[in-house]
Amino acid sequence: MNLDKRDLLQMYKMMLLIRRFEEQCVEFYKNGEIRGSLHPCIGQEATAVGACYALRKDDYLTCTYRGHGQALDKGLDPKEAMAELLGRSTGCSKGKGGSMHFTDPDVGLLGENAIVGAGAPIAVGAALSAQLDGIDRVSITFFGDGAVNQGAFAEALNLAAVWNAPIIFFCENNLYSEMTPIADMVNIEQLADRAAGFGIPAVTVDGYDPVALYEATLAAVDRARSGGGPTFIEAMTYRLVGHMIGDTEPYRTQEEVAEWRARDPIHAFPQRLVDEFGVSQAEIEAAQAEVEAQMAEVVRFALDSPWPSADEIAQDIFA
Amino acid sequence: MRELTYAQALREAITEEMDRNPNIILLGEDIGVYGGVFKVTEGLLARYGPERVRETPISEAGFVGAAVGLAMTGKHPMPELMFADFAWVAADQIFNQAAKMRYMSGGRVKVPMVIRTQQGGGRGNAAQHSQSLETIFTHIPGLKVVLPATPYDAKGLLKSAFREENPIVFVEHKLLYATRGPVPEEEYTIPLGQAEIKRAGDDVTLVSLSRTVLHALEAAEEMAQEGVSVEAIDLRCTVPMDLETILESVRKTNRLVVAHESHRRLGIGAEIAALVQEHAFDHLDAPIERVGAMDVPIPYSQPLESQVLPGVDHILEAIRRVIV
Structure with a gap:
């Protein structure tokens, strides 16, 4: 393993930041500060952090409406992200996109996407762009288990294969395709099995x-x-909260949630850093304090930010 | 001046722009060795190689989506939809992705791409290969929509489309590819959003677009024999739309007919009629007439299809109704 203690602590800090960011979003949603759709990635922070830690800043990334984690880990400023969620002019999209459309081309973030599977062909295009430029940039697209049944997604796999595109298809299989077990929606054991039909490992x-x-x-x-x-990567994960705020979760048992919660990496990972990698409890606590301080700043920045002016309505349609 | 076919004029525009801008990448079905089903891209594979003239699987959602990704990362793709009807297959990538990406990102990204396609009936291609869809492309904010009627316009407008940093839907007509017309040797472009008065007149304004312009000019000629002076305007683009040229003409003629091959219901004619009554109601001496395809799927059989699609006779009838 080529991760040292500093890397691991950094990964932990990022996971914690995402968790705290998402918890803050839920709070803001419940008190009406965030409107529309919100799909927290609580429970899935490890996939975002583990995968993104292997990327360079200039690599391209597309993700889904549950993509706050990936967006932040790719380098989106959490202050701009939270301001966006509050619909403020300082948001990463000046308040025009909201939770499902975080975009920051400066860090290779080509967008979350609110259409299931749609980010995959876009990421293939970005990969092709890198290939045509002859540089060793790669593209990664994150998607949920539900996306594997979308036509555009299958088309993206095939295009990537025939073009030998430098792309990673990263499936976050959280077992539920929105509010329906994915097991009922496919006739295969592992979603990774789909890749073989396209000639992709x-x-x-x-x-x-x-x-x-x-x-x-x-x-x-x-x-x-x-x-x-x-390459197709299938990560077996679990969201510890509903699909969206207000999800009554009749499709899964409390026992199942409790089983996964017992393994919640936000607690298990720091313990492992102490047990296996010689990280001290003091270092863990320092990381936690740092995240708390950062989040306080994020919240203050977002709440203090101005609303967009009405002049903005008809801006940014055409370049 | 030399004459070129519509297809040759398009090819010349693509070639000149590909020479000028190395970021232009062509993607589509059968566009390489075969040269495209209407031969517009013939010879381009040999000239530019398979990286820039990229044959794709039959996979419209996939390659239009890839074009969005290329456009967002510094390339200028030209995905070709063999028939406009196939836009439905790629609808998410056109309407939800390409059209909205810039806005949703607060202007952080650009999506420079030219979606080339062709539409229209008259060849017996039936309901899934004969639709005219400019109304649909026009309705969704974020796309510019161009419909050239002549070889001259095809070249000049396509070159301008490539100079844009926006998603453009460039809609050709399948029965125009073999038409011939003057195209100068020297470089020129035609700005998007400028209608053209193809024939000046005083009695009736006749607005049309794409292949219907040819019908409109024929009708105008016939009316001239009867002593009625028709001002024929080729709209050329529906987004941006040159309303001013239409209004100026209507203020002079006080009568308006709009003709297009897309369905009459909610068509460009309906939009223009609404805009003209909003802006020039006092200048109108007769109800505005709309000519368009009947609101039925395009039938296969020749006598049926020719009744469903608007022709010269339909335009003549409409003109006669407004000049009474």
Whole structure:
């Protein structure tokens, strides 16, 4: 493993930041500060952090409406992200996109996407762009288990395969396709099995193990950078909250949620850093304090930010 | 001046722009070795190679989506939809992605791309290969929509489309590819959003677009024999739309007919009629007439299809109604 203590602490800090960010979003949603759709990634922070830690800043990324984690980890400023959620002019999209459309081309973030599966062909295009430029940039697209049944997604896999595009298809299999078990919606055991039909190698990883996720992604990234083409990664994960705020969750048992909650990486990972990697409790606590301070700043910035002016309504339609 | 076909004029525009801008990438079905089903891209694979003239699987959602990704990362793709009817297959990528990406990002990204396609009936291609869809492209904010009627316009407008940093839907007509017309040797472009008065007149304003312009000019000629002076305007673009040229003409003629091959219901004619009554109601001496395809799927059989699609006779009838 080529991660040292500093890397691991950094990964932990990022996971915690995402968790705190999402918890803050839920709070803001409940008190009416955030409107519309909100799909927290609580429970799925490890996939975002493990995968993104294997990327460079100039790599391209598309993700889904549950993509706050990936967006932040790719480098989106959490202050701009929270301001966007509050609909403020300082938001990353000046308040025009909201929760499901975080975009920041400066860090390679080509957008979350509110249409299931739609980010995949866009990421293939970005990968092709890198290939045509002859540089070793890669593209990664995150999607949920539900996306594997979308036509555009299948088309993206095929295009990536025939173009040998430098891309990683990263499936966050959280077992539920919105509010329906994915097991009822496909006739295969592992979603990674889909990749073989397109001639794309695939691997299934524990989505609650940041280190394993990093290593699997790094292998895929190395392969893509060196001209080896696409890889499909399926991370077995779980969201510890509903699909969206207000989800009554009749489709799963409290026992099942409790089982996964017992493995929640936000608690398990720092413990593992102490047990296995010589990280001290003081270092963990310092990381936690740092995140708390950062979040206080994020919230203050967002709440203090001005609303967009009405002049903005008809701006940014055409370049 | 030399004459070119519509297809040749398009090819010349693509070639000149590809020479000028190395970021232009062509994607589409059968556009390479075969040269496209209407031969517009013939010879381009040999000239630019498979990286820039990229044959794709039959996979419209996939390659239009890839074009969005290319456009967002510095390329200028030209995905070709073999028939406009196939836009439905790629509808999410056109309407939800390409059209909205810039707005949703607060202007952080650009999506420079030219979606080339062709539409229209008259060849017996039946309901899934004969639709005229400019109304649909026009309705969703975020796309510019161009419909050239002549070889001259095809070249000049396509070159302008490539100079834009926006998603453009460039809609050709399948029965125009073999038409011939003057195209100068020297470089020129035609700005998007400028209608053209194809024939000046005083009695009736006749606005049309795409292949219907040819019908409109024929009708105008016939009316001239009867002593009625028709001002024929080729709209050329529906987004941006040159309303001013239409209003100026209506203020002079006080009568308006709009003709297009897309369905009459909620068509460009309906939009223009609404805009003209909003802006020039006092200048109208007769109800505005709309000519368009009947609101039925385009039938296969020749006598049926020719009744469903608007022709010269339909335009003549409409003109006669407004000059009474």
